[in-house]
Structures are given as C-alpha cells and as structure tokens.
Amino acid sequence: MIDIKEPLIPVVGVVTDIRIDTPDVKTFRVVTPDGKKAFEHMPGQCAMLSIPGVGEAMFSITSSPTNTEFMEFSIKKCGCVTQWLHSMEVGQQITIRGPYGHPFPVDTEFAGHDMLFIAGGIGLAPLRSVINYCRHYRDRYGKIDIVYGSRSMQDLVDYKEIIDEWSKDAGVNVHLTIDREQPEWDGHVGFVPNYVKELGFSTDKIAILCGPPIMIKFTLAGLLELGFDKTQVYTTMELRMKCGIGKCGRCNIGSKYVCKDGPVFRFDEIDELPDEY
C-alpha cells in the first residue's frame, strides 16, 4: 500500500438528518462515523458526494463553516446521484471528499461591507453558507439584504430558517418573492430581477448572485442599471466535474477550471472568459 494521500479517495460520511425543503429539494446533514465534520471549509467551497455503484457528484456545502458540528447539503433531485440521495434514509452512509475550489472572499473583500444576497430557487444553497457566516460574524459586515425568489411558496428552500432566524436578526432584511400569485401568500409576487430593480438598492454594497442562468443574466443587467460595477458582483458557477482538482479536463471555461479556479467568480473575471458556460 502507498503511504501518500490521494485526493480522489473519499472518506465515509453518515447522513444523520434529512429535511424535506421543497417537493424536489432535501437538505442532508452529514458527519463522519465518529460524529465529526469530515473536513473544514470556507463559504462557497464544494464537496464530492457519492454512493458507490451509482456515482459521484459535486455539491456546494450549504452549511456555514461556523457550524462546528456537521455539514449540510441542500440538493435538488435532477439526475442519477441526486435521485439516489433523495431516496435514502437517515443512517445511510455515503462518501465525501473535499473541500474544492476558491471560497467567497468573506474575510477580505467582503469585510466591512453592506451585503446584498440575491438567489433564485436552489441557488440559495451555496449562499446560505455565506449568509450564515456573515450572521455569525455580524459585527464584521454592514447591513445585510437578502432577496430570494422561487416558483412558488412551496419551492422556497430553507423557508423556516429564513422566517424564524434570518428575518429576526438586527440589520438583516429579507425580501421574498414568488413567480405567481398563491392564495396563502401575502408577500411579493414577481421575478427576482424585477424585484431587485423595484427595491432599488444603493450601490455601496457587495452583491452575490446565484440561481438559474436566465435569472443571473437579467439580475446582473438590473444591478448594472442601478449603478453597480461588475467588480462588486460575485457569483458561483457549476459545470460537470469528475475529479474536483483540475485534472479530468471537463469543467473548464477557457483556461479556467471551475472546480479549482472557481466556483466563485467576480463578474469582471467572468468577462475575461469565453462565452461557453
């Protein structure tokens, strides 16, 4: 046996809790068999989860590194691996390796700034890690605005945490919206990009976007219209990955590998990449 670490070999993780968020999103709590976190990470980083025999796939770590007890992954059902993950029960073991990629610059470029988080659908999953990190170190950041939208009220991920915790924090404003009217919904109705423009934020903030490509496109355009500069706006990207360490060759956009040079990019950096994502 070789006595060197191999980045492709995972460790065993145990699923200790499964929360049903929406009809197609569940949040899985994962620890090692001896009850610890599999590894430390920073907000925005990802991990490879796998069920041997089914496959391995990359997911953003949705829990904040300030959670010392476990890691969480909010996962939408949309393929072989995610289908399997959705069908498992508490106590199931999976494999986990990571962390991968560059995190959001939470301790450098974000420090001291007002923060504007904008998410659509499952796009809240990677942002939840940053949001909870900023809430944990509340005095390091200014005002926090969170704009979050989904197709319907039932499709809002982390709804309970948003209502019970985030919206009760001092200096945190949550703006929820859903695409179409629902009888039990008395909040805002409309698409995220329009809602952002209606809310009309001041431009002295750092903005972070995550959601479907079409939402990103129009929201970015709206922010630029409001006077934001691309150097103030961040997103996190996703492409097919196998290795997570810039070697298997498939997640590149031009000369950048999303797994290793991303997944977090600033929009002025994205401008430098060819249009192939």
Added chain:
Amino acid sequence: MRKISLDKLNQLFSKIAETQTLYMPVDTKTGARYEKWEEGKELSDALNTVRSAKDFFFPQTENLMDFKMEGKNIEIIDTRNEAEDFVIFGVRACDVKSFEILDRVFLADPADSYYENRRNHGTIVSMACTRPVETCFCQTFDIDAASPEGDVVCHKTDDALYLEAKSDKGEALLNSLNDVTEDTDGSAVDEQVKTVHERMSRLPLASLSADAFGADKTKEFFDRPEWAELSQSCLGCGTCTFVCPTCQCYDIKDFNTGHGVKRFRCWDSCMYSNFTKMSAGQPRLTQVERFRQRFMHKLVYYPTNNDGLFSCVGCGRCLSKCPIQMNIVKVMKKLGGKSND
C-alpha cells in the same frame, strides 16, 4: 558515453530485465506497440508506436479503489500498491516530451498518486529518430527528434547503440550495464545528429509554426468563424484524443461486481457529447464547440496555464489516424495567419 554493438543488444536487454521490467516497441501485425521484453523479442525499427507511451503512467483504464457495501454501511478499500521499477526503452523525442506535459497536470498540487507512483518507478530510455516522416512536426514545438530528452538517451547507428545518461536515474541504470557496454566518445552520435537535422529540414512540415498561438490568446481565437468549417466533418469519434500522447482527460465510473463496487478511471474525450452534459444543460452543444475545445486547449488554454508550453508534441499520430483527415496541422494553418502562409 557508452556503446554496445547491435549484435549484442540482447545482452543489454537481458541485463536490464534481470532487475526491472523492461518494455520496448516490438513489431506486430497492427504496427509497433510497447510490450514486455523477454528473450526472443526484438526492438522494433518503426519510427513510432501506434499508441503513445502515456499508458505507462496514465493507463487507459485503472482501478482507483474498492467499496464494500453492507446494509447502510460503506467500507472504502485503498487498492493502491507501490509500483515496481520498470524501464521503457526506445521512447521517441515527441513521446518523452509528452511526459513533461502530463506531469504538469498530474503532478500539480494536489498530485495524482496513481500517476506519481508509476512515474517515480519508471526510467525512460529514449531513442533518437533517424528517419522522421512526413507526418512529423515536433520541430514546431522546439523538440529535437535527433537529440531527445530522457533518463538515458540512445542513438542507434548501423552497427552500434550509443547510450548517454541524463539524470541520476539514468546514471544508475547505465552503471548497472557497464559489463555489457564499453566507453566511447560522441563523434558517431554528433555525425548522426547532423545528418538527421539535415533530413528534418526537408520534411514537408518543417516550417510549420505555432508562433501565432500561445498563452493568453483566448479572445483572439475563440470566436473565429473558421471553427465551423474546420469541424464540419468531425465525426466525434475521439480517435485523435486516444492516440494523442498529451490528451489527459478522464472519467471516473463505478462498476458493481456483485460482491462490491470498483471505482475506476478511464480515458475520456472532449470530443464526446456527454463529456460536459449535465442535468441542467450542456455548455458545448455541437461538435463545433467540442472540436474548438480540443484545439484551444492544446494551443491556447494549456500554454496559458503552463508558461507558454504547448500541449502538442508533433508526433503526427492524429494526422495518420483521423478518419476524416482533419488534424491540428490543418487547424494551425487555417487559424495561424501569416506565420503559416
């Protein structure tokens, strides 16, 4: 420099094979290929092997690890073993250079231990080319077919094989062969190099230039309209990527044996449609994008990330194997502008 007469080559090979596994190109019905040497096998005189030498360090398929599944529990079994020492004899200059290109991917932090393990245990004995052919263009990438790199560099003349160590590993190997080789000066080799250089200057691709390409030229080439025409007949068969000594893309898959799960790695190809396919979409929708990816990677992206080094060694395998006769030379000529007129 050491020397051995050609009629004693078998002694040299059996001496090496006493302590290490020895591989070399031998002739087969389907062309030259690397095989384990044993008494009776002869070194091929073919210019190059049909498949490249990358298999030695990055095999087409390899087991990465095993899993035992029991109820809800998983056991991960590390199946890695320390590689045995081996010698690859007769590697051409282009293929030797390909190892440096693969090293920059697989040995970059965090290093791939499967590759690193084999690399540490392999000794490269290269063989200078004497008669490069019309598909050769290693000169384009500053590779000298007449003076390859390697742990030991060999030159074969009409009557003798000349061996020179270029690394500590090579020195150790050559020292172990002192009984069967004799000391010599390099005059015969110098003469051969001169003749081969003269031959190389007359090759049809001798003036092919890569100067138009290189680091940080993504914007210059990405949106060029010529990609559509160049890729028009591409079948997406992936042959070019499989015979290529520098193509390193891979897939990781699981196989359920009935008693457990084997996770293996196998070569993959950016020319395949499902290479980048996701449940949420597909960034490279047509063969135009896939074709562009392959050549942009070799000529622009890889150099951008690796100090200007190109990810092509001009071995010419894709020129002779592509079923529609499309290849990197045509791409470079079409897009390279004035430098290739």
